[in-house]
Amino acid sequence: MASRLSSLRGFARAHPRLLIGVQLVVLGIFFGFVGWALRGSFHAAGNDLRNADPVYFVLACVAVAAYYLVFVLGWMRILADWDIHLTYAAALRAEMVSMLAKYVPGGVWTPAARVVAARHAGVTDGALVTASMLLEAGISAVAGVIVFVVSLAWVRGVNAPIAPLIAFGVVVAVLLHPRVFRPLASKVLRRLGYHELPPLRGSTMGVLLVFYSGTWIVGGTGLWLLLRAVGAHPPVSLGVRAVGSRPARGVHVWVDARDHRRGRCARRDAVEPRRDHDRRGAAARRRRRAAATARRGRRRGRGAPPRRRSVS
Numbered sequence: 239m240a241s242r243l244s245s246l247r248g249f250a251r252a253h254p255r256l257l258i259g260v261q262l263v264v265l266g267i268f269f270g271f272v273g274w275a276l277r278g279s280f281h282a283a284g285n286d287l288r289n290a291d292p293v294y295f296v297l298a299c300v301a302v303a304a305y306y307l308v309f310v311l312g313w314m315r316i317l318a319d320w321d322i323h324l325t326y327a328a329a330l331r332a333e334m335v336s337m338l339a340k341y342v343p344g345g346v347w348t349p350a351a352r353v354v355a356a357r358h359a360g361v362t363d364g365a366l367v368t369a370s371m372l373l374e375a376g377i378s379a380v381a382g383v384i385v386f387v388v389s390l391a392w393v394r395g396v397n398a399p400i401a402p403l404i405a406f407g408v409v410v411a412v413l414l415h416p417r418v419f420r421p422l423a424s425k426v427l428r429r430l431g432y433h434e435l436p437p438l439r440g441s442t443m444g445v446l447l448v449f450y451s452g453t454w455i456v457g458g459t460g461l462w463l464l465l466r467a468v469g470a471h472p473p474v475s476l477g478v479r480a481v482g483s484r485p486a487r488g489v490h491v492w493v494d495a496r497d498h499r500r501g502r503c504a505r506r507d508a509v510e511p512r513r514d515h516d517r518r519g520a521a522a523r524r525r526r527r528a529a530a531t532a533r534r535g536r537r538r539g540r541g542a543p544p545r546r547r548s549v550s
Contacts, residue, residue: 316373317329336352383406
């Protein structure tokens with residue numbers, strides 16, 4: 239098996255153009271299947287974009303781009319606290335590569351892509367990069383939970399199951415505390431043959447918590463502007479509540495579904511198709527017309543009998 243793999247690597251090195259051609263063909267097939275699976279979605283999105291407000295749409299794109307461009311600064315701050323300094327371009331490249339890797343089946347590709355991109359930028363300690371990703375995701379999740387819970391103060395009549403979400407945020411916050419996260423991470427790293435994890439200052443984590451809370455607000459603003467672009471009139475708090483944090487999205491869906499049943503969710507009314515509603519309305523109109531015809535027939539039956547034409 240090893241000899242076959244070595245011969246295959248030798249063949250690939252000897253024929254680089256053939257390897258690139260095969261990769262391009264596989265990539266074309268992949269994107270072809272993706273386009274075929276999403277062809278209906280692209281058509282619906284095209285209709286929405288043709289009817290969208292260009293000003294709101296451009297502002298939404300700017301807000302979403304700002305969210306991703308600013309988000310990487312938190313990861314750079316974590317690495318800088320461990321005396322690892324990356325340029326903004328290298329950090330942004332590693333962040334974007336890991337985000338694209340999320341769409342590849344298998345959860346291992348996201349950290350692997352970040353580790354490989356950081357290695358190309360000069361950071362060879364893969365364990366440290368992985369630990370920084372865990373800190374980034376954990377602090378961002380806690381910040382999202384805080385933003386979501388605080389934003390509920392501006393939403394009336396919401397009885398969402400907040401207790402499990404708050405419990406999740408508290409558990410993650412305890413695990414991320416320097417006195418808890420560092421011993422646990424160092425124990426795992428030592429078993430894998432790596433060195434002990436360096437300490438992360440509590441002040442740095444506090445600054446990052448405030449920073450990631452601000453990034454969720456920026457992302458929510460982009461979502462709110464995008465909804466306004468397609469003709470919806472959502473409340474200002476809906477964007478922040480809908481983005482919130484990744485662990486809170488189940489609660490977001492539950493709250494939005496309940497609001498939709500009560501008729502207060504303008505986003506669903508403006509964006510989603512209403513084919514079922516139209517079919518039910520047409521059936522109700524047909525039933526009303528049939529009932530009116532039957533009533534007219536009964537009234538005629540109770541009146542004078544119709545005249546018969548004389549046969550000459």
